[in-house]
Amino acid sequence: MPIQTISRLADISPLLWDALLGSDPQPFLRHAFLSSLEDSGSVGGRSGWRSQHQLLIDVQGNATAALPLYRKTNSNGEYVFDWAWADACHRAGIEYYPKLLCAVPFSPVTGARLLGDRQAAGQLLDQLSANLEEQGHSSLHVNFTEPDADTIFHGRDGWLERIGCQFHWHNRGYRDFQDFLDSLTSRKRKQLRKEREQVAGQGFDFQWREGGQVSELEWDFVYACYANTYMIRGQAPYLSRAFFSLLAERMPEAIRLVLATQGREPVAMAFSLIDGQGLYGRYWGCLAEFDRLHFETCFYQGIDQAIAAGLPRFDAGAQGEHKLIRGFEPVITRSWHYLVHPGLRAAVSEFLEQERLGVLRYAESARGALPYRQEN
Known part of the structure; x- marks a missing residue:
């Protein structure tokens, strides 16, 4: 053939x-x-x-x-x-x-x-x-x-x-984030709860959007955050700004974006895709340094989203032993x-x-x- x-x-x-x-x-x-x-x-x-x-x-x-x-x-x-x-x-x-x-x-x-x-x-x-x-x-x-x-x-x-080895989070039928915390040892449960409280104490709010709910101005912000993660390491970003707009136009239902705001101003974002099998965290970025904000935006918000949507797993990306103590299992x-x-x-x-x-x-x-x- x-x-x-x-x-x-x-x-x-x-x-x-x-x-x-x-x-x-x-x-x-x-x-x-x-x-x-x-x-x-x-x-x-x-x-x-x-x-x-x-x-x-x-x-x-x-x-x-x-x-x-x-x-x-x-x-x-x-x-x-x-x-x-x-x-x-x-x-x-x-x-x-x-x-x-x-x-x-x-x-x-x-x-x-x-x-x-x-x-x-x-x-x-x-x-x-x-x-x-x-x-x-x-x-x-x-x-x-x-x-x-x-x-x-x-x-x-x-x-x-x-x-190779990655770390994925698996949903074992948790009712909510607290139910997930209850499955952890006492010491780790306290650590995760403390990290979330530290972020909340800095005045952050989190807003989840589907692709069709994101404006072009917000996509400008998303790209600035994404590109910054490469630029601070002296590297050029792989993706162009146009990619995000094209994807939002062609498959908006598969996009999940969480914006971290402080005083109504966006300061960080995490971009994910979704299907019936799971949530896939892909890109993260922040325009300034904030204590523990990365863990909340990239991991805990994603776990919350996976539980709420009844998704069986959350793949937050390729890197990171730091995921292990937060319940992400080796795969x-x-x-x-x-x-x-x-x-x-x-x-x-x-x-x-x-x-x-x-x-x-x-x-x-x-x-x-x-x-x-x-x-x-």
């Missing part, structure tokens, strides 16, 4: 793409999200991300499978860090870039990567990996795969599995890597075996540090 390469999602129908996602698609995979990245200039140009989405077309002309795929000339914005691999290649005289990456740009969220029919998606993988060297690519990477897809990779030669993530150069593949395979043991030990140790009361 022929493969069609799509350099802009705007060139295909949103209905065609979204039909491959199933009945409850994750927002990051929807045509609206991925096309907003492209149309806003966040992807493309000098970003190091060039869209090369793959569609497998059957004899009737229907799309049976797809991959959100990018040609990468750097490793920025991936959250599965392979800079050491690229550096080793450079020192050995091996070209590591360009490479191919199947992922959602700038979003370390586990989800479907092989879209549509699984057998057909497997054919896509096989054809891509077989033609890597011919097309001048060093490797093919598939980041943050869902568990159901792992069997597809296990059954194919040459693919290397890499695991193993997976990515898959196909490397053309046999020497590189052997070296990375050995490294990943050692790394895997370390990640599993770390996750087990973290689990032992969770703040929940032990049930007798």
Whole structure:
């Protein structure tokens, strides 16, 4: 069956793409999200991300499978860090870039990567990996795969599995935030309550909005906060200002924004997306420093929202052992890597075996540090 390469999602129908996602698609995979990245200039140009989405077309002309795929000339914005691999290649005289990456740009969220029919998606993988060297690519990477897809990779030669660890909050049917606090040890319960009281004592209020309730002036503020988190580290932000307006226009129902105000003036924000499976905290920013405001805006407000909406989990992003003592539990993530150069593949395979043991030990140790009361 022929493969069609799509350099802009705007060139295909949103209905065609979204039909491959199933009945409850994750927002990051929807045509609206991925096309907003492209149309806003966040992807493309000098970003190091060039869209090369793959569609497998059957004899009737229907799309049976797809991959959100990018040609990468750097490793920025991936959250599965392979800079050491690229550096080793450079020192050995091996070209590591360009490479191919199947992922959602700038979003370390586990989800479907092989879209549509699984057998057909497997054919896509096989054809891509077989033609890597011919097309001048060093490797093919598939980041943050869902568990159901792992069997597809296990059954194919040459693919290397890499695991990581994130921290997610799980809703065990809590009635409200106090009910959640009651599940913690006394010491941790007091710590969380004290942190919330400290924020309230500084005169902060919090307002939740859906995407359609946010004005362009407020999106200016959101972007200023988002960009500031990068600028204070001397980095350029990945997303453009236009991305937020486009996303609010195309999928407002999936956006959740919380604004922290002090004396009616907004001072901080946390931007999230939502579906039937959970709340996904993505971007945070503040224009000044306030004690404990980050914990309240990014974590406790999100927990409140997840409980109120009856969502099973809250994924607040990739980083942070500081989430652990606030009830976020270690979760193993997976990515898959196909490397053309046999020497590189052997070296990375050995490294990943050692790394895997370390990640599993770390996750087990973290689990032992969770703040929940032990049930007798």
